[in-house]
Amino acid sequence: MPAGGRYVYGLRYSTNMSLTRTRARRATINDVADAAGLSRGTVSRVMNGEKYVSDEAKQAVEEAIARVGYVRNNAARNLVTQESRAIGLIIHEPHSLLFEDPNIGSILLGANEVLSKADYQLVSLIIDSDRDSRRVADYLRGGLVDGAVIISARASDPIAAAIADIGLPAAFVGHPEGTPALPYAAIDNVEAARNITGRLLQTGRKQVGMIASALDRDSGKDRLAGFQAAMGSRFDPNLVVEYPLYTYAAGLEGMQELLRRAPHLDGVFAASDAVAAGAMTALQEAGRRVPEDVGVVGFDDSSWALRCRPQLSTVRQPADLLGSTAAELVLAQLQGLPGTPRVLETTIIWRGSA
Amino acid sequence: MPAGGRYVYGLRYSTNMSLTRTRARRATINDVADAAGLSRGTVSRVMNGEKYVSDEAKQAVEEAIARVGYVRNNAARNLVTQESRAIGLIIHEPHSLLFEDPNIGSILLGANEVLSKADYQLVSLIIDSDRDSRRVADYLRGGLVDGAVIISARASDPIAAAIADIGLPAAFVGHPEGTPALPYAAIDNVEAARNITGRLLQTGRKQVGMIASALDRDSGKDRLAGFQAAMGSRFDPNLVVEYPLYTYAAGLEGMQELLRRAPHLDGVFAASDAVAAGAMTALQEAGRRVPEDVGVVGFDDSSWALRCRPQLSTVRQPADLLGSTAAELVLAQLQGLPGTPRVLETTIIWRGSA
DNA sequence: ACATCATCTGGGAACGTTCCCAGAGTACGA
DNA sequence: TCGTACTCTGGGAACGTTCCCAGATGATGT
Numbered sequence: 175m176p177a178g179g180r181y182v183y184g185l186r187y188s189t190n191m192s193l194t195r196t197r198a199r200r201a202t203i204n205d206v207a208d209a210a211g212l213s214r215g216t217v218s219r220v221m222n223g224e225k226y227v228s229d230e231a232k233q234a235v236e237e238a239i240a241r242v243g244y245v246r247n248n249a250a251r252n253l254v255t256q257e258s259r260a261i262g263l264i265i266h267e268p269h270s271l272l273f274e275d276p277n278i279g280s281i282l283l284g285a286n287e288v289l290s291k292a293d294y295q296l297v298s299l300i301i302d303s304d305r306d307s308r309r310v311a312d313y314l315r316g317g318l319v320d321g322a323v324i325i326s327a328r329a330s331d332p333i334a335a336a337i338a339d340i341g342l343p344a345a346f347v348g349h350p351e352g353t354p355a356l357p358y359a360a361i362d363n364v365e366a367a368r369n370i371t372g373r374l375l376q377t378g379r380k381q382v383g384m385i386a387s388a389l390d391r392d393s394g395k396d397r398l399a400g401f402q403a404a405m406g407s408r409f410d411p412n413l414v415v416e417y418p419l420y421t422y423a424a425g426l427e428g429m430q431e432l433l434r435r436a437p438h439l440d441g442v443f444a445a446s447d448a449v450a451a452g453a454m455t456a457l458q459e460a461g462r463r464v465p466e467d468v469g470v471v472g473f474d475d476s477s478w479a480l481r482c483r484p485q486l487s488t489v490r491q492p493a494d495l496l497g498s499t500a501a502e503l504v505l506a507q508l509q510g511l512p513g514t515p516r517v518l519e520t521t522i523i524w525r526g527s528a
Numbered sequence: 529m530p531a532g533g534r535y536v537y538g539l540r541y542s543t544n545m546s547l548t549r550t551r552a553r554r555a556t557i558n559d560v561a562d563a564a565g566l567s568r569g570t571v572s573r574v575m576n577g578e579k580y581v582s583d584e585a586k587q588a589v590e591e592a593i594a595r596v597g598y599v600r601n602n603a604a605r606n607l608v609t610q611e612s613r614a615i616g617l618i619i620h621e622p623h624s625l626l627f628e629d630p631n632i633g634s635i636l637l638g639a640n641e642v643l644s645k646a647d648y649q650l651v652s653l654i655i656d657s658d659r660d661s662r663r664v665a666d667y668l669r670g671g672l673v674d675g676a677v678i679i680s681a682r683a684s685d686p687i688a689a690a691i692a693d694i695g696l697p698a699a700f701v702g703h704p705e706g707t708p709a710l711p712y713a714a715i716d717n718v719e720a721a722r723n724i725t726g727r728l729l730q731t732g733r734k735q736v737g738m739i740a741s742a743l744d745r746d747s748g749k750d751r752l753a754g755f756q757a758a759m760g761s762r763f764d765p766n767l768v769v770e771y772p773l774y775t776y777a778a779g780l781e782g783m784q785e786l787l788r789r790a791p792h793l794d795g796v797f798a799a800s801d802a803v804a805a806g807a808m809t810a811l812q813e814a815g816r817r818v819p820e821d822v823g824v825v826g827f828d829d830s831s832w833a834l835r836c837r838p839q840l841s842t843v844r845q846p847a848d849l850l851g852s853t854a855a856e857l858v859l860a861q862l863q864g865l866p867g868t869p870r871v872l873e874t875t876i877i878w879r880g881s882a
Numbered sequence: 883a884c885a886t887c888a889t890c891t892g893g894g895a896a897c898g899t900t901c902c903c904a905g906a907g908t909a910c911g912a
Numbered sequence: 913t914c915g916t917a918c919t920c921t922g923g924g925a926a927c928g929t930t931c932c933c934a935g936a937t938g939a940t941g942t
Contacts, residue, residue: 202928213892218930226890245694248670249606250928254897258603260667283656290660295667298652302637306644313614313649316602317898318672340599422835455837481776483809556898567922572900580920604898608927671928 201242210238221246252317261285261294261504262319264310264333266301275420275448276476277493278325281347284497285323292505294320301333311336321504323347323497324356343507345500349515350392357513359499363393366489366520367400367473371443373487374471374528375404379441383413385428385453387420387445394420397445397473413439420445425452433460441469441528447478447488454482454527469528484526491520555596564592575600606671615639615648615858616673618664618687620655629774629802630830631847632679635701638851639677646859648674655687665690675858677701677851678710697861699854703869704746711867713853717747720843720874721754721827725797727841728825728882729758733795737767739782739807741774741799748774751799751827767793774799779806787814795823795882801832801842808836808881823882838880845874 206217212231219227220235238244252258263285265278286296297319299310311333314322321343324334331353337344338354346358374382384401388394402409415431417424425444429452432439444450450472454464462468464484472479475490495518503513557575561568566585573581574589592598606612617639619632640650651673653664665687668676675697678688685707691698692708700712728736738755742748756763769785771778779798783806786793798804804826808818816822818838826833829844849872857867 200928203930204928214929215892215931216890219891222930226888228890231890245666245669247607247928248667248672249603249612250897251670251930252603252897253601253607253899253928254930256897260672282654286654286656286660290657290663293663295663296654298654300636300640300650300652302640303644306640309644309647309649312600313602315599316605318602318614422831451835455835459837477776481805481809483813554898557900558898568899569901569922570920573921576900580918582920585920601898604927605900606927607898607929608900610927 200247201244202247203244205242206235206238206244209242210234256317257320258318259294260297260319261289261501262310262314262322263296263298264301264314264322264324265298266324266331266333275446276478277474277491280493281325281497281500284494284499285501286497287494288498288501288505294505296501307333314342315340321508323500323504325497325500343504343513345503345507345513347496347500348392357503357507357515359496359503359516359518360392361491361496361518361520363396364400364403366491367397367443368404369400369520370471370473370487370489370522371401371404373522373524374441374443374469377441377465377469377528379469381413381436381439382408382441382443383410383415383432383436383439384443385425385432385445385449386414386416387424387449388418389416390418394445401443412436417449420448422448422452422455425449425454426456427452429453429456430460433457433462439468442471444470444472447472447474447476447486450486450488450527451478451482454486465526465528471528475523479523479525482527487522487524487526487528489520490523492518554601555598556601557598559596560589560592560598563596564588610671611674612672613648614651614673615643615855616664616668616676617650617652618655618668618676618678619652620678620685620687629800630832631828631845634847635679635851635854638848638853639855640851641848642852642855642859648859650855661687668696669694675862677854677858679851679854697858697867699857699861699867701850701854702746711857711861711869713850713857713870713872714746715845715850715872715874717750718754718757720845721751721797722758723754723874724825724827724841724843724876725755725758727876727878728795728797728823731795731819731823731882733823735767735790735793736762736795736797737764737769737786737790737793738797739779739786739799739803740768740770741778741803742772743770744772748799755797766790771803774802776802776806776809779803779808780810781806783807783810784814787811787816793822796825798824798826801826801828801830801840804840804842804881805832805836808840819880819882825882829877833877833879836881841876841878841880841882843874844877846872 203214203217207214212234216227216231217235220232263282282298289296299313301307301310314337322337323345325347334353338356344356346353346356349358349360382405384398386394386398389398413432413436415428417428425448432442442453444453450470454470457464457468464470472486472488475488479486479488499516499518507513557568557571560571566588570581570585571589574586617636636652643650653667655661655664668691676691677699679701688707692710698710700707700710703712703714738752740748740752743752767786767790769782771782779802786796796807798807804824808824811818811822818824826840826842829842833840833842853870853872861867
């Protein structure tokens with residue numbers, strides 16, 4: 175053991191900034207103990223801030239740690255403590271939509287904030303192929319995370335089943351049916367959609383359509399159900415168009431199609447703000463005035479809403495709170511508490527588009 | 529050891545869907561060995577698909593694995609193999625911008641694709657506070673990842689210094705100056721900005737301004753430098769407004785400010801597409817026609833570009849390629865090869881906004 | 883003077899893998 | 913028949929921690 179040496183990955187710089195790595199032995203807790211003239215146990219106690227360490231010992235260890243460049247090996251630590259202090263967040267989103275949906279970022283940050291405070295590391299795992307799906311399942315099973323938050327799950331998502339199978343503490347954001355009995359943080363999409371559609375009808379609209387999206391997800395399906403409920407006998411299936419994703423493009427095309435089917439349409443409920451933004455563009459290009467000729471309402475109150483002209487009337491869904499609540503549900507389970515599903519409040523934000 | 533039992537985390541369901549966890553002992557490789565009537569070594573060989581395992585043994589092991597519900601403990605595996613087959617991707621982005629910037633999603637997916645093919649797990653770590661910064665540094669140091677990709681780094685980012693310090697194979701997306709000598713995948717922002725500004729000038733504009741953003745980042749600074757280079761003697765510092773972030777809001781306000789300073793302005797280079805979209809809204813609200821009265825160009829060719837009316841003339845930057853290239857640079861280093869910095873091509877996409 | 887208690891330290895054992903070596907069995911050619 | 917090579921299996925050792933117990937030391941109370 176090279177005395178006084180610095181055990182780190184060796185870096186060998188070659189010409190103009192490229193570099194190759196020569197892996198040297200990393201310092202272990204024993205190297206620190208030797209350097210400090212103390213035992214492994216004492217070093218461990220210092221590292222973990224336990225009591226019953228003399229001031230001299232503490233100082234000697236800290237100095238030795240700095241001298242040999244010691245960093246704790248978490249794999250070894252996880253192995254013996256049987257925990258990782260990390261929580262996985264699984265993002266299973268179609269390619270094109272990933273991160274165009276501002277909700278995902280908010281959910282992530284909300285979850286991160288809660289976990290950060292509890293001194294857990296959030297690790298995000300994205301699933302973009304079947305291969306990913308398997309690898310992520312292995313990762314989750316392998317003891318590298320103590321729990322998981324699952325967002326944008328499809329009904330019958332295999333990864334959710336895998337998680338339930340191994341009994342990893344977990345929580346959903348949203349509440350896809352057909353998924354295992356795991357706690358979730360969600361909003362009541364049916365109720366919210368019913369409310370905003372009702373509000374739109376109160377402005378005196380006679381012929382109201384909907385651009386529905388993502389019917390393979392609970393949110394998409396429920397928003398359509400809420401719309402139908404609000405319309406009651408006035409519901410006309412011919413005035414509903416369906417698209418696979420919550421996108422601007424869906425709104426654009428969807429609105430054009432609706433205008434083709436019903437030129438005198440005077441109200442539209444778009445399944446998300448992005449969809450609503452696309453719809454407004456289509457309306458304006460077709461020479462319709464918003465809100466005079468056609469009232470438009472959306473869903474999410476994402477950054478899209480303020481970008482529209484006029485600004486969008488929409489349902490505010492607390493995306494950050496969904497993330498933080500789901501994280502709390504996981505933490506609760508980690509402490510042996512029950513994870514009770516939670517339904518968060520939505521509110522209608524009425525602006526100029528209807 | 530409960531014979532024939534299934535060693536998994538126990539789940540105890542209580543009333544109405546809430547559940548508590550009772551952690552039971554997980555099956556180990558020894559349990560599998562016992563159940564199969566074989567040895568640890570043989571089970572390990574089957575798990576890792578090594579040769580020199582008889583068909584009977586293989587079958588017996590696979591059956592035993594299923595019977596006892598065995599999943600490999602990755603912490604133990606990482607400990608002995610000294611690798612994790614995971615690559616960290618560090619996202620250090622201001623709260624409000626996270627994931628409103630479509631580039632980040634593309635970079636992530638690009639990196640994920642490359643790593644997935646090489647059978648590495650991508651784990652994204654987001655930094656949203658100083659506390660996060662420390663925790664992420666610990667995570668990276670702790671042996672839980674074999675390498676790292678750093679995106680949206682600031683000049684003098686502490687996390688980058690930490691990575692270089694421990695010698696973890698890493699690569700930047702972008703090339704902030706003042707950061708350690710790590711390889712990077714980047715575009716030439718100066719050149720690209722110079723080109724599109726030049727192209728804008730060719731349309732006969734006399735008075736051209738710029739809405740600059742994110743001057744604390746290499747991309748923001750370089751785009752301004754390129755603008756100035758293209759303008760040459762016509763450069764007027766009074767026609768440059770500066771905002772901290774690449775946002776729609778910056779474009780909106782920036783354009784209003786520019787119009788105040790120079791009502792006869794007939795061209796604008798916005799530092800990103802989101803900024804350009806905001807600028808176009810401001811112009812249209814001020815009664816200016818685009819492109820007749822004012823030509824607008826952006827940067828990124830993100831989904832914003834197609835959303836604008838008219839669609840945006842912009843610089844296409846291959847965000848997915850940036851991600852995948854950075855990932856490749858990390859993989860190369862993992863194989864002992866040098867990680868040579870790479871500068872990717874940009875192209876001008878000319879649409880209707882100028 | 884002695885028992886008791888708190889403080890501090892050392893080091894064996896365990897966590898669950900993979901690696902590697904030794905050894906048994908079989909096949910084949912000289 | 914024997915040597916050699918290949919196939920297959922078992923199990924000791926090691927990876928780098930934390931946990932826990934035993935023991936030393938010093939302070940305190942009776």
